[in-house]
Amino acid sequence: MIGYLLRRLLYAIPILVGVNLLTFALFFMVNTPDDMARMQLGVKRVTPEAIEDWKRERGYDRPLFVNASAEGTARFTDTIFFDKSVRLFVFDFGFSDDGRDIGREIRERMGPSLAIALPVFVLGLFAYLCAALLLVFFRQTVLDLAGVVACVVLMSVSAMFYIIGGQYLVSKAWRLAPISGFADGAAMVPFLLLPVVIGVVAGLGSSTRWYRTIFLDEMAREYVRTARAKGLSEIRVLFGHVLRNAMIPILTGVVVVIPSLFLGSLLFESFFGIPGLGSYTIDAINAQDFGVVRAMVFLGSVLYILGLVLTDLSYAWVDPRVRFS
Amino acid sequence: MSDTSTFMPVLLWTDALVFLLVGVLCLFAWSCWRSENLRRGWARVAASGIGMGSAVVLALFVAIGLLDSLHFRPALDKPGEGGKVAYSVDVLSVLDVLVAPLRERRERTYSAPLAAVAFQKETIERPDGTQAREFPRLRHGGAHLADPADAPADIAWRAAAGLLAGLVAAAAFCALWIGLLALSRRSSLRVTLADVLHGTSGGANWRAFLLTASVLLVLAAPIAVLSMQYHVLGTSKIGQSVLYLSLKSIRTSLVIGTLTTLVLMPFAVLLGIAAGYFKGWVDDLIQYVYTTIESIPSVLLIAAGVLLIQVYMETRPGLFETSAQRADFRLLMLCVILGLANWTGLCRLLRGEALKLRELEYVQAAHAFGVSHWRIIVRHLAPNMLHIVLISAVMGFSGLVLAEAVLSYVGVGVDPSMISFGTMINDARLEMAREPMVWWSLMAAFGFMLALVLAANLFADVVRDAFDPRSTVRRAGFRIGPARMPDRAGGSA
Numbered sequence A: 001m002i003g004y005l006l007r008r009l010l011y012a013i014p015i016l017v018g019v020n021l022l023t024f025a026l027f028f029m030v031n032t033p034d035d036m037a038r039m040q041l042g043v044k045r046v047t048p049e050a051i052e053d054w055k056r057e058r059g060y061d062r063p064l065f066v067n068a069s070a071e072g073t074a075r076f077t078d079t080i081f082f083d084k085s086v087r088l089f090v091f092d093f094g095f096s097d098d099g100r101d102i103g104r105e106i107r108e109r110m111g112p113s114l115a116i117a118l119p120v121f122v123l124g125l126f127a128y129l130c131a132a133l134l135l136v137f138f139r140q141t142v143l144d145l146a147g148v149v150a151c152v153v154l155m156s157v158s159a160m161f162y163i164i165g166g167q168y169l170v171s172k173a174w175r176l177a178p179i180s181g182f183a184d185g186a187a188m189v190p191f192l193l194l195p196v197v198i199g200v201v202a203g204l205g206s207s208t209r210w211y212r213t214i215f216l217d218e219m220a221r222e223y224v225r226t227a228r229a230k231g232l233s234e235i236r237v238l239f240g241h242v243l244r245n246a247m248i249p250i251l252t253g254v255v256v257v258i259p260s261l262f263l264g265s266l267l268f269e270s271f272f273g274i275p276g277l278g279s280y281t282i283d284a285i286n287a288q289d290f291g292v293v294r295a296m297v298f299l300g301s302v303l304y305i306l307g308l309v310l311t312d313l314s315y316a317w318v319d320p321r322v323r324f325s
Numbered sequence B: 001m002s003d004t005s006t007f008m009p010v011l012l013w014t015d016a017l018v019f020l021l022v023g024v025l026c027l028f029a030w031s032c033w034r035s036e037n038l039r040r041g042w043a044r045v046a047a048s049g050i051g052m053g054s055a056v057v058l059a060l061f062v063a064i065g066l067l068d069s070l071h072f073r074p075a076l077d078k079p080g081e082g083g084k085v086a087y088s089v090d091v092l093s094v095l096d097v098l099v100a101p102l103r104e105r106r107e108r109t110y111s112a113p114l115a116a117v118a119f120q121k122e123t124i125e126r127p128d129g130t131q132a133r134e135f136p137r138l139r140h141g142g143a144h145l146a147d148p149a150d151a152p153a154d155i156a157w158r159a160a161a162g163l164l165a166g167l168v169a170a171a172a173f174c175a176l177w178i179g180l181l182a183l184s185r186r187s188s189l190r191v192t193l194a195d196v197l198h199g200t201s202g203g204a205n206w207r208a209f210l211l212t213a214s215v216l217l218v219l220a221a222p223i224a225v226l227s228m229q230y231h232v233l234g235t236s237k238i239g240q241s242v243l244y245l246s247l248k249s250i251r252t253s254l255v256i257g258t259l260t261t262l263v264l265m266p267f268a269v270l271l272g273i274a275a276g277y278f279k280g281w282v283d284d285l286i287q288y289v290y291t292t293i294e295s296i297p298s299v300l301l302i303a304a305g306v307l308l309i310q311v312y313m314e315t316r317p318g319l320f321e322t323s324a325q326r327a328d329f330r331l332l333m334l335c336v337i338l339g340l341a342n343w344t345g346l347c348r349l350l351r352g353e354a355l356k357l358r359e360l361e362y363v364q365a366a367h368a369f370g371v372s373h374w375r376i377i378v379r380h381l382a383p384n385m386l387h388i389v390l391i392s393a394v395m396g397f398s399g400l401v402l403a404e405a406v407l408s409y410v411g412v413g414v415d416p417s418m419i420s421f422g423t424m425i426n427d428a429r430l431e432m433a434r435e436p437m438v439w440w441s442l443m444a445a446f447g448f449m450l451a452l453v454l455a456a457n458l459f460a461d462v463v464r465d466a467f468d469p470r471s472t473v474r475r476a477g478f479r480i481g482p483a484r485m486p487d488r489a490g491g492s493a
Helices: A002-030 A033-041 A048-058 A080-090 A102-137 A142-155 A159-173 A185-202 A204-219 A222-229 A234-245 A247-257 A259-263 A266-271 A277-287 A290-318 A320-324 B013-034 B036-047 B049-067 B094-098 B100-104 B148-185 B189-198 B206-226 B242-278 B280-295 B298-314 B323-357 B361-368 B373-384 B386-410 B421-429 B440-467 B469-480
Strands: B007-010 B071-074 B122-125 B131-134
Touching: A002 A080, A002 A290, A002 B280, A002 B298, A033 A048, A033 B298, A080 A290, A102 A142, A102 A185, A102 A204, A102 A234, A102 A247, A102 A259, A102 A266, A102 A277, A102 A290, A142 A204, A142 B440, A159 A185, A159 A266, A159 B386, A159 B421, A159 B440, A185 A204, A185 A266, A204 A234, A204 A247, A222 A234, A234 A247, A247 A259, A247 A290, A259 A277, A259 A290, A266 A277, A266 B386, A277 A290, A277 B298, A290 B280, A290 B298, B013 B036, B013 B049, B013 B242, B013 B323, B036 B049, B036 B386, B036 B440, B049 B094, B049 B206, B049 B242, B049 B440, B094 B100, B094 B242, B100 B242, B148 B189, B148 B206, B189 B206, B242 B280, B242 B323, B242 B373, B242 B386, B242 B421, B242 B440, B280 B323, B298 B323, B298 B386, B323 B373, B323 B386, B361 B373, B373 B386, B386 B421, B386 B440, B421 B440
Parallel strands: none
Antiparallel strands: B007 B071, B122 B131
């Protein structure tokens, strides 16, 4: 088991190196630092001196890979590649364009992101599984058909309309919850209500349909027939057998996103004014702050790979066949 | 350029690719016609009522999109230097010409749907010199009325007339279609009519086809009649007709939904088949590449890509002749970036399928006979994977249409000057706080997007059920269980 885990973790290293090289190529080789400087300073009135100053302030004035003018290991460490890319591996993200420590910002903003993403994830999973089991219980009836049609309609609506519609109805027309904003501590609860509910509803259509398909696949298996032949009630069959056996396909889709919950949601945080990592990313995109975007790309892949490792672990947990092989 | 032509055709990059795509689809249709298996799949799609209905809706959207892809620059009235014909910098499309009344009759700012007066009060100088705060008349909306208070009656009249015209058109269309059907089958009109009405015509479900087409005609006719005098869906902040904006957004959505697939197809197909067929280090390498790309959250990868394109375009201002070409280049690049971020899923599927197929006996036999790798792939593997490519292309479309709106909101979507559902929502969102609310652009974007995405989703489900052998497996599994009712829901799993 330990060996298995170690192997998975070792496998993650070349992928992280790949992500790092890819982002480096994207951000420094497709467009040179000169292009970035010209963009930031305004394209028309820009002098070569201003570009040099801009690059020096941010450490972009060094060579890409090999610094021929330096001595010893500094030949390789005093370069853009080492400073901007290799340092990411120890989570040293450097500074954003407005001079703030990106690592600190990320640590501060993880909390609010998680405050929204975690309830949406937990409540959503519970709601979708319940809805899917309900549809499966009434399979091949009018209720099931209506449910599936409703799911298709729900998943055809853009998440933005759920947010705008929810904000209009709940906050503006009925005045039940604040339209946007955030507070620390227990005071955050009223601000969380609306985004969490909308977050759950926005995923209802596609997720319920997906779980319903998984359950129906399981219903066609032999063991279900055996369970019925033993005289078990339909409820027992659904919860005792089908739900447990459907865990593997469900876990495949679910566990991998758990670490990424830290990243929050771009849409929800921006619409509801929540100071999390999602709105941080949007601000960085609008300000064209490449340092922040690069840090978020790297962080996102680290969390995704962590999710893959967790998925493998969860397989071992629910399926003895994986555990003992 | 001393000719006297009244327009100069403009081939935007995306236009060229759209027509390339149409060519590819024609080729595909031809190969479907030759392949017994694919023909049967399409026959199943045509036999499904939902399939036929959603196909009609999609066809309407595609027709609008194609008309909007024929671009040109009209000649200016006064000649330029040296007596040459000068062309306007505005790039128009055939659709723009067809709906010229919608495009040209602009108001000053917001006006509500079907309104005859402006949305907000303004200070107006009366003929007798006094001033008053009232709702001013619109320049075009209801301009033919003597008194704006007559508007409701006038609208009701015109809507009724339009409805009647729509009913007549729908009846004529149905009659024509049934007549043609009877001719092609060499059966009598009465038999054909009865077949269509009862859905027993065998083959395509013409009842759903005619029903959907009739509903669309009956809906479209009153809108067309009313839009001659009114702004049926209101006007935007700069006074453009919202109906016009919605119609123009269709092309943007279609381009993103289809060209992205066109871009990702070569990567996914070539790499997926290569990985599954050759195995060994080729497989390892390709798996490594797609795992790496998959591990980057796609929104961030797309954002990074679009930011880089922005830098590229802004540091080279002289690259484009007109703003339309500039916006079009950005749209194309967005498709390329979306494609590069999205090819991994299909690649993974095709790799798995190739791994399975290469072990089959007929492939092994071909191998033993010394058939080359290339020939085995082209003749034996690719045709058996076509359905996977088809299903994933159709299923991916609606997701891409939805993604465009979100990306445009985040600021990494289409050019802000390009008309799209994303920019419409983004502009309308800022007016949420206005009292009374400006709701019509939002509702228009909502309605059009819902129609497009819902039709695409329903069509994709039907196509998947028709082509994916696994869904037949699932339906067979249903019969094993103690089904309480005849198999009905299985198809829509």
